[in-house]
Amino acid sequence: MHEMGIVMQIIKIAVASIPDDLKNAQIKRVNLKVGKLSAVVPESLYFCFQIAAQDTPLSDAELNIEEIPLKIRCTDCNVEWIASEPVFLCRKCNGTSVEMLSGRELDITSIEIVDKDN
Amino acid sequence: MLEIKYKNQRYYHHKDPRKPHHSHNGGGGSVSGKNTDTREIKIVRKVLDVNDTIAHQNRELFREKGVFVINVMSSPGSGKTAILVKTLSHITQKIRCAVIVGDICTSNDADRLSGFGAPVAQVNTDAFGGDCHLAAHVIKTAADNFNLDEIDLLIIENLGNLVCPAEFDMGENLRIVVLSVTEGEDKPLKYPLMFRVCDAALLNKIDLLPYLDYDRETAVQNILKVNPPMPVFEISAKTEDGFDSWIEWLMQKLHG
Numbered sequence: 001m002h003e004m005g006i007v008m009q010i011i012k013i014a015v016a017s018i019p020d021d022l023k024n025a026q027i028k029r030v031n032l033k034v035g036k037l038s039a040v041v042p043e044s045l046y047f048c049f050q051i052a053a054q055d056t057p058l059s060d061a062e063l064n065i066e067e068i069p070l071k072i073r074c075t076d077c078n079v080e081w082i083a084s085e086p087v088f089l090c091r092k093c094n095g096t097s098v099e100m101l102s103g104r105e106l107d108i109t110s111i112e113i114v115d116k117d118n
Numbered sequence: 119m120l121e122i123k124y125k126n127q128r129y130y131h132h133k134d135p136r137k138p139h140h141s142h143n144g145g146g147g148s149v150s151g152k153n154t155d156t157r158e159i160k161i162v163r164k165v166l167d168v169n170d171t172i173a174h175q176n177r178e179l180f181r182e183k184g185v186f187v188i189n190v191m192s193s194p195g196s197g198k199t200a201i202l203v204k205t206l207s208h209i210t211q212k213i214r215c216a217v218i219v220g221d222i223c224t225s226n227d228a229d230r231l232s233g234f235g236a237p238v239a240q241v242n243t244d245a246f247g248g249d250c251h252l253a254a255h256v257i258k259t260a261a262d263n264f265n266l267d268e269i270d271l272l273i274i275e276n277l278g279n280l281v282c283p284a285e286f287d288m289g290e291n292l293r294i295v296v297l298s299v300t301e302g303e304d305k306p307l308k309y310p311l312m313f314r315v316c317d318a319a320l321l322n323k324i325d326l327l328p329y330l331d332y333d334r335e336t337a338v339q340n341i342l343k344v345n346p347p348m349p350v351f352e353i354s355a356k357t358e359d360g361f362d363s364w365i366e367w368l369m370q371k372l373h374g
Contacts (some may be wrong), residue, residue, distance in 0.1 A: 002250050002282040009165050017161050028156060030213045039311050086310030087343045096346030104311075105290075106165045106285070112158045 003044035005063040006106070007052045010045075014111050015057055022115045027061045029112040035105035037086065060112075069104030169286055172254035176261070176289025183266035186372045189288055192310060193305070194278030194297035196211060197322040199227045200355035202275055206234040208365050213372070214268055218260045219275040220252040223335065227275065239263040243277065251282040254289060271372055278308040292371060298323040299330060303337040306344045313344040318351065320364060325354040 010030060018025045034040055040067045049063045069085045074090035075097040088098050126168045137269035164170060180187050192198050199219070206215060219227045220243060228240035241258045243249040249256075257274065264272070274290060295316040297305055300323055305314040313319065319341050327334065338350050349367060353360035 002285070005249065006165055009168065013161065013163055013165065017159055019159070031158075037314065039285045051230050072303075086307060086314070088314070088344060088346055098346075108161050108163050108165055110154050110158050110160045110162075113219075114155050115157070 003040060004048045004052065006040060006110065007045060007048040010049070010063075010108055011052055011056055011058055013108050014061075017111055018057065018113060022113065024116045025057065025113040026116055027058045029062045029064050029111050029113050030108065031064045031066070031110045031112070033059075033066050033068050033105040033107045033109055034104040035068045037100070037103040038106045040106060042067065068102050068105045070099040072098050073101050074098050133148060135214060160360045162243060166181045166285065169254045172258055173287035173289040176254055176258055178289075179266070180272070180289060180291075183269070185266050185269050185272050186292075187272045187288075187290040188292045188368070189274045189276060189282070189290040189295055190294045190296065191276040191283045191316070192278060192298075193280045194361050196278070196296045196301065197355045198275050198278070198296050198300040199230050201320060201322060201353070204358055204361060205273075205365065205368075206231065206236055206353050208361065209234055209271070209369070210234045213369075214270045215273060216269045216271075217252075217273045217275065218252075218257060219239060220256070220277045222250075222277065231275075231363075234319055237264055246300075249285050250279050251287060252276050253286045257288045280305065280312045284309075284312040285314050292317045294318050296320045296322050297337065297341070299326055299332045299334065299337070303333050304340055306337075306340040310344045313341055313348070316345065316348065318349045318367065319345075321350055321352045322355055324352050324359060 010032070014027055014030050029069070034042055039114060045065065046063055053059050053061055070086065071080065072083050073080045074093060074095055076095040077090060077093045079090060079092045080101065081091055089096060091099055178311045190198050190202065204219065206217070209215065212371045217231050217236055218241060219238060220233060220241045221227055222243050224242070225240045228238045241252060241256055241260050243252070252274065261272070274288060293316040295312055297319060299321065321334065321337060324334070334352065341348060341350055351360050351364040351367070353364055
């Protein structure tokens with residue numbers, strides 16, 4: 001629902017990350033990590049990106065999303081697992097002391113650029 | 119810190135050359151051999167870090183001013199405003215409160231929350247493009263309406279939405295999620311992030327239970343599957359059942 005705002009932010013960060021010495025750079029790809037538990041739908045990000053990237057240095061860019069699984073660890077018995085459901089109970093001891101190791105990411109990891117001047 | 123990676127060679131934009139270089143991680147970003155000019159620039163930045171930075175500033179400001187902040191979230195129609203009306207009527211004699219209420223349109227909720235001696239600021243997000251959530255910068259602006267030196271508890275009533283508000287820190291101390299018994303028992307499993315990021319759940323409208331095929335035990339169990347230590351208060355904003363426990367808990371947190 002809020003993916004357009006997220007995409008605008010991605011574009012802002014990507015453009016600001018073009019090095020100063022590459023003024024005429026075109027961004028070809030933006031690499032993102034999106035956690036399984038984040039409140040973001042990758043399909044909506046792709047859709048919004050197509051619209052929002054127009055008339056920016058990302059107009060030809062592709063959005064590459066790496067989905068990060070929900071990984072949980074039990075702090076009592078140290079077992080780790082990848083959860084297919086959002087259940088935060090230890091699958092071994094049924095304990096409630098668990099921590100989330102991954103799954104909340106909403107990170108831009110890199111951009112790939114082509115310098116038109118080269 | 120930036121790392122620029124060429125197809126066949128790499129150099130680094132480190133401010134401090136003694137620091138270790140980033141790992142060589144294509145991350146799905148491998149490039150075609152024909153595009154020898156393509157370079158990968160590592161960024162590793164949270165997309166919402168601008169919001170998080172402002173949220174951090176808000177949190178510092180509220181801490182400095184001694185203002186305790188709660189963020190109340192739920193789907194539309196679960197009874198947030200009714201709960202806050204009753205909560206204000208219980209606590210404004212003892213606690214200096216203020217309310218920021220977010221909606222896409224109308225000041226209906228602000229009208230309902232007025233009259234308890236607590237100043238109310240209505241945020242309409244249609245001015246922000248019809249946003250489906252409140253964000254840190256909106257709270258920063260809205261808080262300017264109040265003299266924070268004269269407030270103990272700032273209540274933020276978020277927009278009705280179980281998805282987006284969960285992603286946006288605003289600098290609050292506590293997050294409260296409201297679930298009503300007219301919604302499905304499986305909502306916590308369908309919207310896990312919301313129930314995961316909150317500190318307490320209010321199961322509202324329990325006065326309607328005799329008229330519904332609602333399994334309250336399953337609903338509570340589902341909340342606890344997503345967030346095992348979370349306190350769940352079963353309440354009715356209509357009859358005020360359960361309000362003593364909820365308000366006692368809130369006051370403990372406020373004074374703790």
